[in-house]
Amino acid sequence: MPAPHSAEVMCNELYDCLMDWNIDRKLSSVTADNCAANDSMIALLLGKFSTSSMIMGGKFFHMRCCAHILNLIVRDGLSVIQKGVEKIRDSVHYWTATPARVEKFENAKKQLGIKETKNLVLDCKTRWNSTYLMLSTALLYKNVFDRLKERERNYTSLPSESEWNLSKLMCEYLKSFYKLTELFSGTRYPTSNLFFAKICEIRLSMNAWLQSPIEGVKNMATKMIAKYDKYWDVIHGVLVVGTLLDPR
Numbered sequence: 001m002p003a004p005h006s007a008e009v010m011c012n013e014l015y016d017c018l019m020d021w022n023i024d025r026k027l028s029s030v031t032a033d034n035c036a037a038n039d040s041m042i043a044l045l046l047g048k049f050s051t052s053s054m055i056m057g058g059k060f061f062h063m064r065c066c067a068h069i070l071n072l073i074v075r076d077g078l079s080v081i082q083k084g085v086e087k088i089r090d091s092v093h094y095w096t097a098t099p100a101r102v103e104k105f106e107n108a109k110k111q112l113g114i115k116e117t118k119n120l121v122l123d124c125k126t127r128w129n130s131t132y133l134m135l136s137t138a139l140l141y142k143n144v145f146d147r148l149k150e151r152e153r154n155y156t157s158l159p160s161e162s163e164w165n166l167s168k169l170m171c172e173y174l175k176s177f178y179k180l181t182e183l184f185s186g187t188r189y190p191t192s193n194l195f196f197a198k199i200c201e202i203r204l205s206m207n208a209w210l211q212s213p214i215e216g217v218k219n220m221a222t223k224m225i226a227k228y229d230k231y232w233d234v235i236h237g238v239l240v241v242g243t244l245l246d247p248r
Contacts, residue, residue, distance in 0.1 A: 028061075081166050084163030084164070087163060092120045096122065112143055121133055139167065
């Protein structure tokens, strides 16, 4: 769509699409990421339609994207190990920057007898699931990074042992969030029937993390619960109904 991407422009573009598709009288809700421009856009869009045919008079017209909220929650949690994440990110970037370095990395893998075939992957900082993939893959090659540090003086971003250990622990805790993000991001099946049960599961998981003897895990859980409560402290009963209905 043409710039500027202001609330007014986005509203008009979306309104035109809905009218062209002839679904303007069949709407119940619009799902959008959580940013100020989208909030304003939805408010403007709602003013263009009659709310009489909508669920509870349009009260649920604006549905905040669950996958995006999960992203915000986990990013707050990952901030606890930010220093270690940065070192791993720099390490991955260093050893994937040139074909010669990739070859050195592969040779070190062979020398250590590591059979893993996954390639190192650099994350996108705004998508936590890509950070999870970067960390989980890099952890497979911890010994390779350690060995290469002894042979490459220009490689200066090796994480400490405690940073590796904490990153590994965080990945184990966040695996369920990664699977849930993939589930909520599905496009070939309904997701509203999965919502309530799944967000209850992650709330119970975070409650359990608060009892961890490891300070980093408790700090992570505290930050994540604060963000969770910002969006999901109160969940309306109409969203529970979807759990009970046949998704077909």
